[in-house]
Amino acid sequence: MPVERTVWPGRGVEGLIDRAFRLLDRGTSEAGSQRAILGIAGAPASGKSTVARLLLAELDRRRPGAAVGVGMDAFHIGHRVLAGRGQTRIKGAPETFDAEGYLHLLRRIRTEAGPIYAPEFERDIEDSLAHVVEIRPEVGLVITEGNYLLLESEPWVRVRELLDEAWFVHLADSERQRRMVLRHQHHGHDHRVARERTFGNDERNAQLVNAAQNRPDLWIEQEFEPSTR
Numbered sequence: 001m002p003v004e005r006t007v008w009p010g011r012g013v014e015g016l017i018d019r020a021f022r023l024l025d026r027g028t029s030e031a032g033s034q035r036a037i038l039g040i041a042g043a044p045a046s047g048k049s050t051v052a053r054l055l056l057a058e059l060d061r062r063r064p065g066a067a068v069g070v071g072m073d074a075f076h077i078g079h080r081v082l083a084g085r086g087q088t089r090i091k092g093a094p095e096t097f098d099a100e101g102y103l104h105l106l107r108r109i110r111t112e113a114g115p116i117y118a119p120e121f122e123r124d125i126e127d128s129l130a131h132v133v134e135i136r137p138e139v140g141l142v143i144t145e146g147n148y149l150l151l152e153s154e155p156w157v158r159v160r161e162l163l164d165e166a167w168f169v170h171l172a173d174s175e176r177q178r179r180m181v182l183r184h185q186h187h188g189h190d191h192r193v194a195r196e197r198t199f200g201n202d203e204r205n206a207q208l209v210n211a212a213q214n215r216p217d218l219w220i221e222q223e224f225e226p227s228t229r
Helices: 013-028 048-062 079-085 099-111 156-162 173-186 191-211
Strands: 004-008 036-042 067-071 116-122 127-135 141-146 165-170 218-222
Touching: 004 013, 013 036, 013 048, 013 141, 013 165, 036 048, 036 099, 036 156, 048 067, 048 141, 048 165, 067 116, 067 127, 099 116, 099 156, 173 191
Parallel strands: 004 218, 036 141, 036 165, 067 141, 165 218
Antiparallel strands: 116 127
16 A cells, blocks of 8 residues: 655645544544554654654644653663663664663553653753653543654564554655754764764664655655755
C-alpha cells in the first residue's frame, strides 16, 4: 500500500491537525478505551519536534489536557553511564538509548489509566529528568517523537506495533545539516565542533534513519526557503 504524502508547513498543516484530532477522538470515544499513540519519526533536525509541538499546542488550545507529548530522547542512557562505556562520542546512536525502557513506557501508556509519569530530555544539560511529564487518565492521545521509532532492527522494530499511526518527517540533507550545525552552536559549541558533530555521528544516525522506515502511515516532506540559507 503506497505511503500517503503531504507537505509541511504549507498546505498540509490543517490536514495534520485534523488527523491528530481523529486519533484523539479514537482514544476518548468510549469509556475504558485505550489511549491513542501517534509516533513521529525522522532524522536529527528534520523538523519532527516542531511538528509535534505545533500539534500539541493546537490540541491543547481546542481541548485542554487531552493530549501529552513524550519524547524518545528522554530515554538517552545517562551521560555518566556512557562515559563509563566510552560511548560519549556516539551519543545519539541507537545503542545509546534505553529502548526497552521506552517500549515499557509505551505499553503502560496503552494499557494503564494512570497517572503515568514519564521522563523528559533536557538539552541544556544533555541528560534526562525523571517523572516530569504527567499522563493523566483523561489524556486520550500521546504524541511521541524520535529518530528511531521506525527502525527495523531489534528492539526498535517493536515500537511500530504500539503506535496507532506513524508519521515520517523528511527534510533535504543540505538544510537538515545546516540546521544541525546551528543547533550545536546554540548549545555552546564553536563552529568547528558543531560541524564535526553534524557530519560525524549525527550524519551516520541520520542516514540510518532515512534508509529504514518501518511502514509509516504518512510521509511529511518539510518545505524550506533556499533563499534564507
